[in-house]
Amino acid sequence: MEPLLSILIGVLVAGAVYLMLARSLMRFLFGLILLSNAANLAIFVSGRMTAGAPPLVPDGMDVPPEVVANALPQALVLTAIVIGFGLFAFALILAVRAFRSLGTLNTDDMRVAEPKEKG
Amino acid sequence: MKSIILIAGSRLLVALMTVFAVYMLLRGHNQPGGGFIGGLLAAVGFVIYAIACGTEGARQALRFRPTDIAAVGLGFALFAGVMAAFFSDDFFTGQWLFINATPQDKGIPLSSVLVFDVGVFLVVFGSVLSIVFALEEEV
Amino acid sequence: MSWYLSLPLILPFATAIICYLLRDRPSGAWVSVAGSALGLVAAIVLMALVLQNGVVAGQMGEWPAPFGITLVADLLSAVMVLITAITALAVAIYALSDVDARHGQLGYHALFQILIAGVTGAFLTGDLFNLYVWFEVMLIASFGLLVLHGGKEQIDGGVKYVALNLISTILFLTGIGLLYGQTGTLNFADLAVKVDAVENKALLTVIAMLFMVAFSVKAAAFPLFFWLPAAYHTPSFAVSAVFAGLLTKVGVYALMRTFTLVFDHDVGYTHTILLWVACFTMVTGVLGAAAQSDFRKILSFHIISQIGYMILGLAIYTPLAIVGAVFYLVHHIIVKANLFLIAGISQRLTGGSDVFKIGGLYKSSPFLAVLFLIPAFSLAGFPPLSGFWAKYIIVKASLDESLWIVAFIALAVGLMTIYSMTKIWAEAFWKDHPDGIDPKLSALPGRTALLVPVIGLALLTMVIGLMPEPFVTFAERSAAQLLDPTEYITTVLGPEAMQAADPLEVAP
Numbered sequence: 001m002e003p004l005l006s007i008l009i010g011v012l013v014a015g016a017v018y019l020m021l022a023r024s025l026m027r028f029l030f031g032l033i034l035l036s037n038a039a040n041l042a043i044f045v046s047g048r049m050t051a052g053a054p055p056l057v058p059d060g061m062d063v064p065p066e067v068v069a070n071a072l073p074q075a076l077v078l079t080a081i082v083i084g085f086g087l088f089a090f091a092l093i094l095a096v097r098a099f100r101s102l103g104t105l106n107t108d109d110m111r112v113a114e115p116k117e118k119g
Numbered sequence: 120m121k122s123i124i125l126i127a128g129s130r131l132l133v134a135l136m137t138v139f140a141v142y143m144l145l146r147g148h149n150q151p152g153g154g155f156i157g158g159l160l161a162a163v164g165f166v167i168y169a170i171a172c173g174t175e176g177a178r179q180a181l182r183f184r185p186t187d188i189a190a191v192g193l194g195f196a197l198f199a200g201v202m203a204a205f206f207s208d209d210f211f212t213g214q215w216l217f218i219n220a221t222p223q224d225k226g227i228p229l230s231s232v233l234v235f236d237v238g239v240f241l242v243v244f245g246s247v248l249s250i251v252f253a254l255e256e257e258v
Numbered sequence: 259m260s261w262y263l264s265l266p267l268i269l270p271f272a273t274a275i276i277c278y279l280l281r282d283r284p285s286g287a288w289v290s291v292a293g294s295a296l297g298l299v300a301a302i303v304l305m306a307l308v309l310q311n312g313v314v315a316g317q318m319g320e321w322p323a324p325f326g327i328t329l330v331a332d333l334l335s336a337v338m339v340l341i342t343a344i345t346a347l348a349v350a351i352y353a354l355s356d357v358d359a360r361h362g363q364l365g366y367h368a369l370f371q372i373l374i375a376g377v378t379g380a381f382l383t384g385d386l387f388n389l390y391v392w393f394e395v396m397l398i399a400s401f402g403l404l405v406l407h408g409g410k411e412q413i414d415g416g417v418k419y420v421a422l423n424l425i426s427t428i429l430f431l432t433g434i435g436l437l438y439g440q441t442g443t444l445n446f447a448d449l450a451v452k453v454d455a456v457e458n459k460a461l462l463t464v465i466a467m468l469f470m471v472a473f474s475v476k477a478a479a480f481p482l483f484f485w486l487p488a489a490y491h492t493p494s495f496a497v498s499a500v501f502a503g504l505l506t507k508v509g510v511y512a513l514m515r516t517f518t519l520v521f522d523h524d525v526g527y528t529h530t531i532l533l534w535v536a537c538f539t540m541v542t543g544v545l546g547a548a549a550q551s552d553f554r555k556i557l558s559f560h561i562i563s564q565i566g567y568m569i570l571g572l573a574i575y576t577p578l579a580i581v582g583a584v585f586y587l588v589h590h591i592i593v594k595a596n597l598f599l600i601a602g603i604s605q606r607l608t609g610g611s612d613v614f615k616i617g618g619l620y621k622s623s624p625f626l627a628v629l630f631l632i633p634a635f636s637l638a639g640f641p642p643l644s645g646f647w648a649k650y651i652i653v654k655a656s657l658d659e660s661l662w663i664v665a666f667i668a669l670a671v672g673l674m675t676i677y678s679m680t681k682i683w684a685e686a687f688w689k690d691h692p693d694g695i696d697p698k699l700s701a702l703p704g705r706t707a708l709l710v711p712v713i714g715l716a717l718l719t720m721v722i723g724l725m726p727e728p729f730v731t732f733a734e735r736s737a738a739q740l741l742d743p744t745e746y747i748t749t750v751l752g753p754e755a756m757q758a759a760d761p762l763e764v765a766p
Contacts, residue, residue, distance in 0.1 A: 020425075025417065032424050039431040046439025073438065076387055080431055082155065083394045087427070089250045090401055091420055096257050097405070098413050112414040113492055190278040190368070197271050200264075203319075210264035211319040211327075 001049045005041060012038035025095050025105040029088070036084045040077045047073030122171070129171035133180070136164030144240050145233075154236035158243025166251050174252045185248035192241025199235035260316025262307055263329040265300040266339050266378050269293055270346075274371035281363050287354050290367040294347040297374070301336075301343035308336040313739070313749040315384065323750050324445035328384035332746055333736035334584060338381040338511055341591050344718070345503045346374045348711035352599055353496040355704030361494065364406055373399035373500065380508050384750055386434055386444040389512060393430070393476070397423055400505060403497045404489060415489035422485040426475030433468035440465070447750035449520045450743050459523060466521040466528050473516070476509030479569055480538035483562045487546065490561070491554035491611075495602025498554060502561055503595030507587060510568045514583065517572060518740040525575055532573035537667050540566030544674040553601045553611045553686065556678050557594070560637065563671055564590050570668065571652050574659055580737035582651035585729065589644040589722060593633040596715035600630050603708050604686055607697030613682055618691035623699035627687050629709075632716040634679040636723065639672045644722035647730065 012034050019031030047070040055071040057064050099105050102112065140161035147153025169177035178184075203212040219226035273293025280286040308314055308331050318327040331339070350370070357366050376396030383389050405416040438444055440461065441452045456462050471482070478486040486506070490498050513532075521528060543563025550556045568590070571583025601611065603626060608616035620627045636643035639650075649672055656665040691697065699705060722729050739745060 025421075028421060032421075032428065035425075036428050036431070039428050039435060042432050043435030043438065046435045048439075073435075076434070076438075076444075079387075079391065083391065086246070086398060087394065087424060090398065091424065093250065093253055093257070094401075094405065094413070094416060094420055096254065097408070098417050100257070101408075101410050101413050107417075110414050110417060112410045113418075114488055186365070187279065190275050193271065194275045197268065197275070201268060204261065209260040209317060209320050210268070213319065 002045055005045045005049075009038045009041050009045070012041070023106050023108055025098065025107055025110075028107070029091055029095060032091070033084075033088055036080075036088075040080050040084075043073050043080065044077050125171040129168045133164045133168045136167075137161050140164070140240075144236060147236060148230075148232065154239030155243050157236075158240040159247060161240070161244050162247040162251070165248055169252065169255060174255045177248075178252065181248070185245045185252065187245070189242045189245030189249065192238045192243075192245060194238070195241060196235050196238030199231045199238060202231045202234070260318065260329065262300075262304050263314060263316040263331055263382060264318070266297060266304060266343065267329075267375055267382065269297045269300055270371040270375035270378065273297075274368040274375065277371060278365055278368035281365055281368065284359065284362075286362050286367050287350075287357065290371060291347070291350045291354065293371060294343070294350040294374070297378075298340075298343040298347050301340045304331055305336045305340045307331075308333055313745050315750045323384070324443050324448035327388060328445060328447075328750055329382045330384035330446070330746065330750055331382055332739050333732065334511070334514070334740060335381045337584075337588055337732070337736065338507075339378055341588055342374060342377050342381065342504060344715075345500060345591060345595050346370075348595065348599070348715055349496050349500045349503075351707055352499070352602070352711045354707040356494060356496040356602060356708065361406055366403070366406060366497075369399045369402045369406070370497075370500065373403065373504075377504050377508055381511060384446050386437070386446065386449065386516075390427075390430055390434060393427065393508070396505070396508065397427065400501065403501075404493050406497070407493065409492075411492045415492035418485045419489035422475055422482070426472045426482075429468055429475075430472035433465055433472060436461070436465045436468070445750070446515065446519055447743075447747040450747055451751070453520055453523060462521070463524050463527060466517075466524075467531075469516055469521070470513070470528065470531070473509045473512045474535065476506065477513060477565050477569070478506045478509070478539075478562050479535050479565055480542050480562075483539070483543070483565075486562060487550075487555060487558045490558040491552055495554075495598060495605065499595045499598035499602070502557065502598045503591045506561055506565055507568075507591055510565060510572075510587060513569065514572050514580075514587075514740065518580070519743050519746070529573045529575050532569055533661075533664065536566045536570035536573050537664060538566075539563065539569060540667060540671040544671045544678070547678045548674060548681075551612050551614050551685075553604065553613055553682065554598065556613075556682060557597050557601060560675065560678065561594060563675065564594070564637070566671070567649065567652055567668065570664065571655065574652075574655050574661065574664075576655055576659060577734075577737055577741060578651060578658060579655035580740055581730065581733045582648060582655055584733040584736050584740075585651060586648040588729070588733075589636070589648045589719070592715050592718050592722075593636050593645065596633040596712060596719070597630075597637065599708070599712050599715070600626065600633070603699075603702070603705075603712070604630075604697075606702060606708075607699065608686070608691060608695060613685035615692060616686050617689040618687075618695065618697060620687040621690070622696050626699055629712050629716050630683070630687065632719055634683070636719050638675040638679050642723045644719050644726070646723065647726040651730070651733075 016031040016035035016038060019027045022028060050067055050069050053066055053068040055068040102110060140157040143152040143160060144154055144157035165177050165181060168180060200211040202214055203210060206214055214231040216229045217226045270293060273290060276289050277286045280289060313330065313332045315328060315330045317323055373396055376392050376399055379392035379395060380389055383392055401420055404419060405412050440456050441449055443449055443452055453462060475482045490501055540563045543559050543566060547556045547559035550559060568583050568586045571579045571586060604619055605611050607619065607623060610616045636645040639645040653665050653668050656668060
């Protein structure tokens with residue numbers, strides 16, 4: 001399972017880099033979303049893949065009786081997804097605002113804060 | 120968009136989804152669920168309402184500004200952590216109160232963890248709605 | 259114990275909530291000042307505690323380390339929290355005049371307090387993943403502050419700031435994932451013990467580089483600094499002062515923490531890269547500043563060049579160099595925040611921020627001129643101001659290691675800094691205003707709130723400069739703690755942690 005997921009992460013990163021190299025801000029944002037999903041998958045895989053059982057300890061025992069899934073990466077990924085969700089929602093609104101006030105999503109034309117060089 | 124069916128239906132749906140969201144919130148301590156997903160569900164209810172009746176109507180139905188709800192939610196979550204100070208524990212240590220507890224049964228467990236989850240519920244609810252309303256009004 | 263550590267975090271959050279609910283009233287700004295003052299008290303108490311007891315650690319929710327959320331304060335963390343609180347108070351007072359009611363209503367004060375909470379959290383956390391979370395708290399708040407005005411310039415600067423910081427965040431997250439896969443822990447103290455047991459050192463170096471790139475973006479180091487001069491001159495002055503003072507320094511702090519505590523397995527490789535990054539950062543920053551004419555743009559580029567000095571201290575990696583880096587970090591936050599605040603006053607007086615189009619400040623407001631000279635000369639490294647000692651230690655450390663070229667670059671950059679500072683001095687202060695405006699300080703409305711923080715920070719610069727001894731002693735103790743993390747590890751994990759370093763146990 002791990003090799004398969006590693007290849008998937010690679011594909012996601014490749015796609016993300018391709019999208020992020022585009023001049024359009026929207027494509028860049030889509031690339032970022034792909035990249036953050038790749039990062040989340042990387043955390044998930046690095047916790048080692050185990051089959052099935054939820055990490056719950058039955059009443060009266062100190063350790064779970066069988067091999068259970070590693071709960072920590074799941075918690076980390078969940079946190080990262082929630083944070084990423086908030087950041088991208090903000091970035092999306094910012095992109096909409098940028099399009100409204102600057103009239104373009106082409107990153108080459110966004111030179112209000114840094115004037116173009118003369119000549 | 121004005122659709123009588125959607126407007127009538129969305130009123131029902133808002134109530135239903137809010138109840139379900141609260142159910143998810145309370146269920147969350149030992150089973151799948153919790154404040155985050157509950158808050159999302161409740162927000163989706165109001166998003167449907169906003170689609171049917173416009174954001175203006177949804178804001179009126181909400182009564183409070185969504186960012187205020189989020190701020191109050193943050194206050195709840197912070198209070199849940201500070202509560203531990205009254206019992207001379209470390210920050211964010213869970214505090215429990217078992218009502219009607221017997222040796223066999225734990226009764227009704229109330230905890231500061233639940234207060235924290237309510238806070239998360241409100242933060243998610245408020246911030247998702249404020250983002251959606253902002254986007255909706257922008258377009 | 260843990261309450262001393264969590265109070266500097268609880269206070270700004272509580273203040274933020276109250277500020278937000280009071281945002282329609284003028285009292286919101288005063289709540290922000292009161293909250294920051296309380297935060298300063300909490301930071302001083304924490305500092306006293308750390309000075310007395312050494313490293314202080316606390317487990318949130320009583321979950322023991324390395325499983326729970328750990329807050330740790332060693333000397334470096336404590337002094338950073340203290341400086342953050344001082345800057346926060348100064349900017350909160352400044353904001354009384356600088357931030358108008360409309361921006362207050364949009365939630366300026368709440369966002370500012372959340373930003374302070376995020377910065378403080380990043381300094382106090384003892385856990386890599388929580389460092390990520392605090393970075394995000396800080397980022398979200400800074401995004402909000404940056405685009406609060408909603409003007410074209412702010413949106414344009416904001417897009418670049420957001421884009422590059424998001425990339426750095428994702429790199430950081432990937433690094434966390436890979437490091438967790440190798441060690442099975444994310445607690446700093448636990449990592450410091452367990453990285454030694456990692457067999458695949460090459461992969462560890464790769465992970466170290468991921469972190470280096472991620473933190474270098476945050477710290478605005480060469481060649482990843484482009485977002486900083488594109489964004490820092492756009493928001494209001496109170497916002498850009500706190501950005502300039504604190505945000506990049508969190509990146510430097512993260513570099514110092516991880517590259518002394520965790521990634522010290524291949525110092526010859528990683529720290530040599532840091533060394534050249536530092537040199538290029540210094541040079542590009544100072545050259546960029548020479549080409550600018552906007553008050554805040556010049557200062558923005560100088561942030562970059564000064565970041566180079568701090569990374570240089572870390573890169574040389576001798577006790578003396580680390581002392582210099584810590585000293586520089588503390589001195590620079592005060593000086594840079596102060597210069598941005600002064601830029602704000604001068605904009606109000608003269609009506610512009612392009613130094614070629616303003617002037618006459620010396621003639622009409624000599625007091626402001628003196629206030630400008632103190633941090634400006636300190637930035638350039640004139641004795642007896644704080645910047646002199648900071649530069650002196652770092653240059654001495656590089657000479658001790660026979661790094662002649664590096665020492666030469668550090669000195670030359672100092673000289674170029676004087677060039678930029680004299681440019682501001684000659685154009686904005688010395689010459690007459692081209693439009694004949696006579697900018698009188700005494701006619702400025704709300705000047706008390708604007709001047710009090712500037713005077714306070716200038717006095718602090720003078721104190722550090724004239725009595726450097728206790729500060730250098732402090733920096734020495736702090737550097738010793740960084741280079742020998744035994745106390746850090748045993749305080750967090752308990753005394754038996756140093757012997758253990760068990761082979762890794764991971765689920766099959």
